[in-house]
Amino acid sequence: MPQEDAPDPSHAAFDCFVQAQTCKDVLQSFSALCRLLDVDPQDHRCFYPKLKERLNYWKAKALWAKLDKRAAHPDYGQGQACVGNKCLVLGAGPCGLRTSIELALLGAKVVLLEKRETFSRNNVLHLWPYTIHDLRGLAAKKFYGRFCSGSLDHISIRQLQLILLKVVLLLGVEVHIGVEYKGLVEPQSNGKEITGWRAQLSPVDHPAGSFQFDVLISAGGGRFVPAGFRRKELRGKLAIGITANFINHHTATEAQVAEISGVARIYNQKFFQDLHTETGIDLENIVYYKDDTHYFVMTAKKKSLLNTGVLKQDHSNAETLLSPANVDQEALLRYAHDAAHFSTGRRLPHLEFACDHTGRPDVAVFDFTCMYRAENASMVRERRGKKLLVGLVGDCLVEPFWPLGTGVARGFLAAFDAAWMVRRWGLGANPVDVLAERESVYQLLSQTTPENTSKNYNAYSINPTTRYPNINLGSIKASQVTALWLIAMAM
Numbered sequence: 001m002p003q004e005d006a007p008d009p010s011h012a013a014f015d016c017f018v019q020a021q022t023c024k025d026v027l028q029s030f031s032a033l034c035r036l037l038d039v040d041p042q043d044h045r046c047f048y049p050k051l052k053e054r055l056n057y058w059k060a061k062a063l064w065a066k067l068d069k070r071a072a073h074p075d076y077g078q079g080q081a082c083v084g085n086k087c088l089v090l091g092a093g094p095c096g097l098r099t100s101i102e103l104a105l106l107g108a109k110v111v112l113l114e115k116r117e118t119f120s121r122n123n124v125l126h127l128w129p130y131t132i133h134d135l136r137g138l139a140a141k142k143f144y145g146r147f148c149s150g151s152l153d154h155i156s157i158r159q160l161q162l163i164l165l166k167v168v169l170l171l172g173v174e175v176h177i178g179v180e181y182k183g184l185v186e187p188q189s190n191g192k193e194i195t196g197w198r199a200q201l202s203p204v205d206h207p208a209g210s211f212q213f214d215v216l217i218s219a220g221g222g223r224f225v226p227a228g229f230r231r232k233e234l235r236g237k238l239a240i241g242i243t244a245n246f247i248n249h250h251t252a253t254e255a256q257v258a259e260i261s262g263v264a265r266i267y268n269q270k271f272f273q274d275l276h277t278e279t280g281i282d283l284e285n286i287v288y289y290k291d292d293t294h295y296f297v298m299t300a301k302k303k304s305l306l307n308t309g310v311l312k313q314d315h316s317n318a319e320t321l322l323s324p325a326n327v328d329q330e331a332l333l334r335y336a337h338d339a340a341h342f343s344t345g346r347r348l349p350h351l352e353f354a355c356d357h358t359g360r361p362d363v364a365v366f367d368f369t370c371m372y373r374a375e376n377a378s379m380v381r382e383r384r385g386k387k388l389l390v391g392l393v394g395d396c397l398v399e400p401f402w403p404l405g406t407g408v409a410r411g412f413l414a415a416f417d418a419a420w421m422v423r424r425w426g427l428g429a430n431p432v433d434v435l436a437e438r439e440s441v442y443q444l445l446s447q448t449t450p451e452n453t454s455k456n457y458n459a460y461s462i463n464p465t466t467r468y469p470n471i472n473l474g475s476i477k478a479s480q481v482t483a484l485w486l487i488a489m490a491m
């Protein structure tokens with residue numbers, strides 16, 4: 001009888017990596033894979049080709065084919081466009097991860113910091129068609145078989161982060177979790193030489209604190225904007241959102257319940273009237289997606305929250321109104337449960353809350369009356385002759401309007417735009433020209449919709465002209481952005 005070859009442990013490690021379902025498991029299985037194949041993840045230039053060469057496993061071939069196709073795009077200049085650049089990306093949300101992929105493909109050394117230690121957000125993100133196409137091109141389906149099958153156009157934040165984290169690691173990005181960015185450390189002179197820009201971190205003695213970089217990308221989410229950037233407030237009428245996640249047992253009965261991809265009051269008055277009459281719940285809109293969880297997001301009217309006891313007292317200030325002390329948690333759970341129950345025609349049999357990262361029922365109430373956007377997407381800091389390009393992406397650039405699901409769609413557009421900016425920086429363009437072009441592109445972001453962006457998704461690249469029809473890359477002149485180049489005199 002022919003003797004079977006002993007199983008290759010690196011193949012098993014690769015399988016574990018592909019299937020890993022927590023951030024820690026991804027990182028651990030990745031380290032095991034690197035050890036078994038004797039490839040050094042710190043050696044970012046050679047890491048991916050070496051890994052590919054040493055892992056001779058049929059299951060990995062389709063993945064390499066996808067990543068190779070992407071890496072072969074002329075924009076990346078065969079991974080040489082930013083070969084001399086060192087980039088610090090803060091935040092491993094979807095946008096920080098997506099930007100890191102592009103920077104790695106451009107050939108830059110990329111270090112990514114994430115203050116949390118887990119990926120735990122069940123909430124589900126709506127994806128525009130181009131984002132689905134983009135993620136397929138990054139082999140999303142190899143990591144998550146259920147990715148956008150059939151007509152599905154959404155994914156949980158957690159799953160999206162896991163997919164992107166795996167790609168980021170394969171491309172040689174150095175990832176540190178449980179590390180918080182606290183601010184910049186300016187270049188120092190020790191008499192002989194001048195050190196580069198560094199980051200102040202928590203924990204203070206973390207080795208990434210010695211990384212010197214010339215590009216900082218902030219992707220820290222809505223609440224985190226680095227020093228120096230100003231924000232504009234867009235104030236609408238009071239808008240109170242509620243998100244709720246219920247366990248998906250993946251039964252046949254659950255599978256049959258139809259999703260609600262966005263029922264707004266103006267389109268279905270009767271539905272909202274019946275909901276109000278039967279339950280006292282009064283909503284502006286509701287969305288239901290079936291994903292890892294049964295996920296509901298709704299905009300609730302203040303009066304009904306007061307009448308049902310969810311809000312204990314009325315306050316004109318939204319922050320006080322929705323402060324934990326003013327929210328009756330039990331009543332909130334009932335409200336979310338009843339809204340979910342009614343809107344699915346009472347066909348979801350056991351509506352049991354899924355847990356959040358603290359082990360509590362995953363229900364949240366939030367205010368989106370005010371939304372913020374940064375006034376600028378970029379700046380250059382210069383100190384002791386060392387230049388640092390700083391860019392914002394994701395929610396810290398433009399906060400999304402959740403009911404329209406613009407978070408990841410506009411977030412990825414900004415990730416590509418930021419990568420295009422870094423490419424020009426790497427190719428040695430004058431800083432003010434880099435800034436002027438980035439700000440010209442940024443002017444379009446808040447108006448983008450699936451309709452007014454290019455439908456030729458195959459042609460999408462980091463080059464803004466492939467995505468925004470009729471874009472004028474020179475609409476903002478270098479003379480208009482000189483204030484974004486902050487040169488501090490050495491003391």
Ligand code: FAD
Nearest residue numbers: 091092093094095114115123180181220221224394395407
């Ligand atoms: P985020 O996803 O917020 O990621 C930012 C990351 O940066 C986080 O992981 C954070 O821990 C990390 N970070 C922040 N500061 C630092 C620092 N100083 N150092 C290191 N790391 C740092 N959108 C929807 O469309 N529907 C929803 O239901 C929905 N629910 C949401 C629920 C929550 C709790 C949050 C925070 C956001 C939600 N969003 C939702 C918005 C959506 O998640 C974002 O649009 C999308 O994730 C892209 O955001 P991002 O990558 O820019 O930021």
